[in-house]
Amino acid sequence: MTWKSRSRAAFDLETTGRNARAARIVTASIVVLGPDGAVESAHEWLADPGIEIPAEAAQVHGVTTERARAEGRPAAEVVAEISAVLQALFDDDVPVVAFNAVYDFTVMAAECARHGLPQLTRFPVLDPYVINKQVERYRKGKRTLGALCQQYGVVLDDAHTSAADALAAVQLLDAMALKFPELDKPAAALHRSQVDWSLAQAADFEAYLRRTKPAAVVEGDWPVLAPVDASRSGF
Template sequence: MSWNTNARAAFDLETTGRNSRAARIVTASIVVLGPDGAVEAEHEWLADPGVEIPAEAAQVHGITTEKARAEGRPAAAVVAEVAQTLQALFDAGTPVVAFNAAYDFTVMAAECARHGLPQLTRFSVLDPYVINKQVEKFRRGKRTLGALCEQYGVILDDAHTSAADALAAAQLLDAMASRFPELHKPAPHLHRSQVDWSAAQAADFQAYLRKTKPTAVVEGDWPVLAPHDAAGGGF
């Protein structure tokens, strides 16, 4: 059966920076949807990441270092609970929608390693960002969550809060599936397709960049980037 006739979930993080291998979780949200797309459960976390939250990041998601320290829970506890919730969904065969999933799941992988927690396994992930680049290869303009939601008529209130972004990603994928019937397939099959699509998309973009910058590298691992040193990385 196609993923969009079954229960699914949506996942989003707001963090301390752009470098997914170095960023720390600030907020996390997981929304569980029924087969009809109605919200059945919501999980939200606010973490004290244990490091300063750069001002530029705080301007995006609204969580300052002071707020995180005053109201957030210890990072290790939050990472453990998020990982456990995601793993329970995967173990139940529930796919998880995440926009630009390679970012969020690489952050999760790095945070689990940082806190000595098991890595996620057996997952089916559905990524509207990778899927859109496949089904609308020649689309012009930005492919941000906001831009694609506007194109597909999905309301995105409170953008850059993890709860709103997670729900919007799920609704965006539903809207895309209504337009592209080739997306109607079981979640594990679509997951495997996205692994191939992401690699091909990265290779094409890297070839384009190397016309002017011969050393350019575009990573195509999905949904988790291969680990390496997590040094540096600004928002």
């Protein structure tokens, strides 16, 4: 069975910053859709990350430190619940769609380590960002979720809220599969392809950067970055 012929889930996080190994979860959404694209269930969380939310991050997702402390639940509880829902999906072989999945799953890996929780199996994962870079290698312009949604006619209201971004990611993947029918294959096979594609994409970008920055390094691990020492990761 191909991933389009069965249920799939969409996952997105909004966090305290761009460094996936150090960022803390602020909001999270998981939406499960049926084969017809209709929403079967939805989960949303607001966490108190336990640290100040930088103004730059709050401007993106709209959650301030004050709101997170007043309305958010303890981070350990939220991380445990998100992890449990995701692992149940993976255990049931439900593919989880996440745009730029390596960010979200690296944040989850760090949060699980931080709170003493088991690591996720993270299989199968489908990432419209990695997939788009493969099927439209020479596309010009930004490859943000908003830019790709506009290209493929996917409505993205309330961008940078986890619920809206999660739903848009799975709808974007559906639209991409219509344009590129070769993507409509079993989720496990597409997952394994993305591992290879991500490594190749990183190597190409690294080679480009090293023309002017000989020490440049681009990590190609997918769907999660390898952990680094605690002093750098924030674990």
